[in-house]
Amino acid sequence: MNSKPLHIRLFDEVFSGTGIWPAVPAIIVLTVVAVIPFGVLLSLGFSDIVVSRGVIVSQELSLRHLATALADPLYHTTFQRSITLALTTTFFCTLLGFPVAYLFLIGGPWVRRIILVLTIAPILTSGIVRTYAWIVILGGRGVVNGVLMDLGLISAPLRIINTPWAVVIGMVQIHLPIMILPLIAVMSRHDRRLDEASANLGASRLGTLRHVILPLSVPGLGTGASLVFTLSYTTFVVPQLLGGGNYLNAATMIYEQVVYSLEWSKGAVTAMILMATCLIVLALFAWMTHLATGWTRVAQR
Amino acid sequence: MSEAGVLSSTTGAAQAAPVVAICKAVKRFGGLTVLDDCSLTAQEGEILTLLGPSGCGKTTLLRCIAGFLTPDSGEILIDGRDTIPVPVNRRSVGVVFQSYALFPHLSVAKNVAYGLRMRATPAAEIATRVKAALATVSLTGFEERYPSQLSGGQQQRVAIARVLVLEPRVLLLDEPFNALDAKLRGTMQMEMRHLIKRLGITAVFVTHDQEEALTMSDRIAVMRAGRIEQLGTPEEIFDRPQSAYVADFVGASNFWEGVAHAGRVALPDGQSVATALDGPVRVMLRPHNLVLRAVGGEAAAWDGTIRFRRHIGALMEYEIEVAGGRMLRAVALRDDTIAALAGGDRVSLGVRDAAACVAFPPA
Numbered sequence: 001m002n003s004k005p006l007h008i009r010l011f012d013e014v015f016s017g018t019g020i021w022p023a024v025p026a027i028i029v030l031t032v033v034a035v036i037p038f039g040v041l042l043s044l045g046f047s048d049i050v051v052s053r054g055v056i057v058s059q060e061l062s063l064r065h066l067a068t069a070l071a072d073p074l075y076h077t078t079f080q081r082s083i084t085l086a087l088t089t090t091f092f093c094t095l096l097g098f099p100v101a102y103l104f105l106i107g108g109p110w111v112r113r114i115i116l117v118l119t120i121a122p123i124l125t126s127g128i129v130r131t132y133a134w135i136v137i138l139g140g141r142g143v144v145n146g147v148l149m150d151l152g153l154i155s156a157p158l159r160i161i162n163t164p165w166a167v168v169i170g171m172v173q174i175h176l177p178i179m180i181l182p183l184i185a186v187m188s189r190h191d192r193r194l195d196e197a198s199a200n201l202g203a204s205r206l207g208t209l210r211h212v213i214l215p216l217s218v219p220g221l222g223t224g225a226s227l228v229f230t231l232s233y234t235t236f237v238v239p240q241l242l243g244g245g246n247y248l249n250a251a252t253m254i255y256e257q258v259v260y261s262l263e264w265s266k267g268a269v270t271a272m273i274l275m276a277t278c279l280i281v282l283a284l285f286a287w288m289t290h291l292a293t294g295w296t297r298v299a300q301r
Numbered sequence: 302m303s304e305a306g307v308l309s310s311t312t313g314a315a316q317a318a319p320v321v322a323i324c325k326a327v328k329r330f331g332g333l334t335v336l337d338d339c340s341l342t343a344q345e346g347e348i349l350t351l352l353g354p355s356g357c358g359k360t361t362l363l364r365c366i367a368g369f370l371t372p373d374s375g376e377i378l379i380d381g382r383d384t385i386p387v388p389v390n391r392r393s394v395g396v397v398f399q400s401y402a403l404f405p406h407l408s409v410a411k412n413v414a415y416g417l418r419m420r421a422t423p424a425a426e427i428a429t430r431v432k433a434a435l436a437t438v439s440l441t442g443f444e445e446r447y448p449s450q451l452s453g454g455q456q457q458r459v460a461i462a463r464v465l466v467l468e469p470r471v472l473l474l475d476e477p478f479n480a481l482d483a484k485l486r487g488t489m490q491m492e493m494r495h496l497i498k499r500l501g502i503t504a505v506f507v508t509h510d511q512e513e514a515l516t517m518s519d520r521i522a523v524m525r526a527g528r529i530e531q532l533g534t535p536e537e538i539f540d541r542p543q544s545a546y547v548a549d550f551v552g553a554s555n556f557w558e559g560v561a562h563a564g565r566v567a568l569p570d571g572q573s574v575a576t577a578l579d580g581p582v583r584v585m586l587r588p589h590n591l592v593l594r595a596v597g598g599e600a601a602a603w604d605g606t607i608r609f610r611r612h613i614g615a616l617m618e619y620e621i622e623v624a625g626g627r628m629l630r631a632v633a634l635r636d637d638t639i640a641a642l643a644g645g646d647r648v649s650l651g652v653r654d655a656a657a658c659v660a661f662p663p664a
């Protein structure tokens with residue numbers, strides 16, 4: 001029997017670093033910053049509220065906002081646009097990120113260092129600053145138009161800024177590092193002897209890339225794609241600034257509903273739809289990753 | 302060792318054109334010369350072993366043959382054709398890696414089929430050839446398993462099947478038994494030798510284990526610091542080492558300092574060893590070539606005290622301190638007289654067969 005007094009035993013238990021205790025601080029933080037706000041969001045979305053001077057004076061259960069939102073064509077087009085934008089961003093980030101990761105894999109120590117610096121440095125700069133940089137680059141009197149006109153390739157400035165493509169370009173640049181980092185993590189664990197074995201068995205570099213490196217990178221691709229999708233699906237800075245204020249995606253819509261028209265319940269419903277659709281796409285990504293990594297789950301001997 | 306030495310020790314097989322010929326290969330990493338004028342030939346259907354201590358360049362030489370490395374100078378010929386310009390994936394050379402390097406995301410069957418798929422072989426042909434290859438290494442029924450579900454020995458056999466299914470001209474094996482436990486290693490060595498012989502494939506095999514080399518090889522190339530020190534059959538290497546280095550590395554040896562006179566070195570027990578040298582020499586005495594006797598019997602070469610003894614299976618190994626504090630190692634069958642000997646006992650040592658001793662220049 002343990003003869004120590006209760007408070008000592010409790011102290012031992014809490015600080016022993018076993019069981020659930022080490023997770024307690026994280027649980028508390030998550031409760032405060034995620035669970036409680038989510039509860040508030042749910043309660044706002046599923047009720048009619050009367051706000052007076054910024055304070056809720058009455059609140060009763062109602063599915064009215066959800067029903068209106070689901071029937072509203074504006075919602076359909078906005079969410080369609082958001083998903084398309086996020087998927088396009090994810091697609092281009094994968095397309096551009098994988099070659100960088102491959103370069104990291106085959107490169108020497110200096111190539112690796114340079115790639116790491118070039119990947120991490122942009123993350124240390126604020127996304128808003130980088131987005132403003134794109135305004136300078138893509139604008140009517142920006143660098144791109146300047147060069148093209150100097151070369152005589154165009155006579156009048158192209159309209160790049162304030163178009164959906166400007167948004168895509170900005171989004172891809174902002175989110176590319178998020179794609180590259182998990183891929184690099186996978187690549188730095190990759191066993192190069194497998195590539196040698198593949199070449200020895202007759203595979204070209206492309207064959208090795210396709211049949212060995214790519215399948216073994218799937219976990220990194222899955223993580224990267226999920227992160228990029230989530231971030232680009234829910235961002236409002238880039239679409240707001242590069243889309244010229246008339247590019248409405250789901251996040252900008254929530255922003256307007258909550259900040260400008262003060263329709264909190266409407267905003268809450270939009271946010272819930274955003275979250276639900278995001279989870280569906282993430283589940284889809286997870287399922288695809290799962291299918292491609294069956295070999296990692298075979299019964300170990 | 303000289304070019305002439307390489308050629309002279311290939312007598313018998315020298316008429317046929319070698320399958321692999323390495324001529325004066327040099328490879329440097331930075332300032333470090335890892336292969337230094339390395340020359341070597343492997344004949345049709347033979348198992349040639351590269352034997353040498355860690356870091357002498359065995360893996361480097363193998364990687365040059367496979368094409369993962371390009372020598373700084375020298376030639377590598379396969380069937381008489383210069384292979385250096387041939388890219389890795391077009392050489393008819395199969396490598397069994399030390400770590401096996403099986404593709405973890407592919408099943409056993411798909412691992413074996415990999416090379417055939419890369420060559421765009423028709424599916425039906427792939428199926429039959431994979432089946433045959435797996436049968437060759439006795440892994441029928443393991444098709445759908447993944448490498449992580451196999452034992453070390455099974456993984457190795459998959460690695461071999463994966464290469465053999467392509468029917469390469471040359472098989473390269475880099476310490477393939479290292480990851481196996483001692484017992485399995487012995488079995489696999491024999492199995493592998495039989496398999497390679499049955500298929501008639503030319504194999505270059507790397508090891509730093511001299512017993513493994515003696516078991517597996519038709520010929521052994523003893524390497525020393527990026528050069529081939531001696532190339533010959535296991536018997537030649539063991540019985541007629543051309544240098545003290547080889548004598549010491551293959552089958553631990555005792556060296557006894559003597560003086561050669563008119564083509565002979567006199568041993569203390571009255572026998573003598575033939576030599577072409579003159580003046581001070583070192584005579585190689587294999588541990589099994591020393592006999593232990595009771596003190597004061599027949600003419601003994603040395604008297605000494607047993608300092609240490611060790612069981613090696615049916616044999617017993619003794620370290621015996623003789624006059625002048627020198628240690629001599631002797632190995633004997635564990636018969637009744639010998640079993641009674643223990644540490645501290647006085648014994649006398651004789652040389653069983655003076656003809657099996659070889660004299661080398663002094664160190």
Ligand SMILES: Nc1ncnc2c1ncn2[C@@H]1O[C@H](COP(=O)(O)OP(=O)(O)OP(=O)(O)O)[C@@H](O)[C@H]1O
Nearest residue numbers: 330333335353354355356357358359360361362509
């Ligand atoms: N890529 C490389 N860069 C620099 N040095 C290398 C490289 N590869 C090998 N070396 C050096 O070359 C020497 C020979 O290496 P190698 O791998 O050929 O030895 P080995 O005979 O196979 O040894 P072991 O029995 O330990 O496998 C070693 O000193 C090693 O440090």
Ligand SMILES: [Mg+2]
Nearest residue numbers: 359360361475
């Ligand atoms: Mg090696």
